[in-house]
Amino acid sequence: MAQLNVSIAGKIYRMACADGEEDHLAGLAAEFDRRVSDMQQAFGQIGDLRLHVMAALTVLDELQEVRKRLSEHDAEMRAVRSALAGGDQRIADAEGQAAAALIRVSERIESLARDLNPMSVSGGAVAATPAFAVTPPGD
Template identity: 30%
Template sequence: MAETTLVIAGRHYAIRCRDGEEAHLGHLATLIEDKARVAQQSTPGLTEVRTLLFAALFLADELNDLKREVAGRQTSLPLDGDDEASARAIEALAGRIEKLRERLAARTAKA
């Protein structure tokens, strides 16, 4: 089992994870940290708990929007038999593309 330290809202959190998951957890922590920074900038003086609450709400809102978008795409796809496997593959690719877009946007925002 591996151990890594995540920095979120200015605090360090030592956590254990499976070997090899450190980079992925670091990436997730960066997403949370970015949202926490937005919360702190838009509402100065937030407590740590409220900062993390707003970061979680921002992320939940984005997730909800993505789920609605995926659901809308699914209802517009005519599927029968073999088409369903193709649709799943396309949705998986769309998810990967969205993650790449988020990473690029995060890097652009930092620059």
């Protein structure tokens, strides 16, 4: 276990941490020292213990606010995922409906084609009588 000295409000504290965490702990101590110093500038000399408690409470207040926002963002993400999943299902349903409609249209076209020309659709010979006739002018 590693040990290092940190300075908070001008006092040295010997701290222990896991090996490799020294820089992280030093950074945390420096941030806390800054907060205590800010409290001291705002409220004057009201005692080290009181300054430390006030600084700790402000840190906890910020932490609580961050947790609240994180929880709200998590809820928003769940809602977005749910909406996307619902959208995927609606797309799949629409694709199924479109495919069914295409099949119905195709069947109707085939039925109309059979009704218009039963011989050509069934594979037989083309009808001998044309559906219309062109007559030259004056006849």
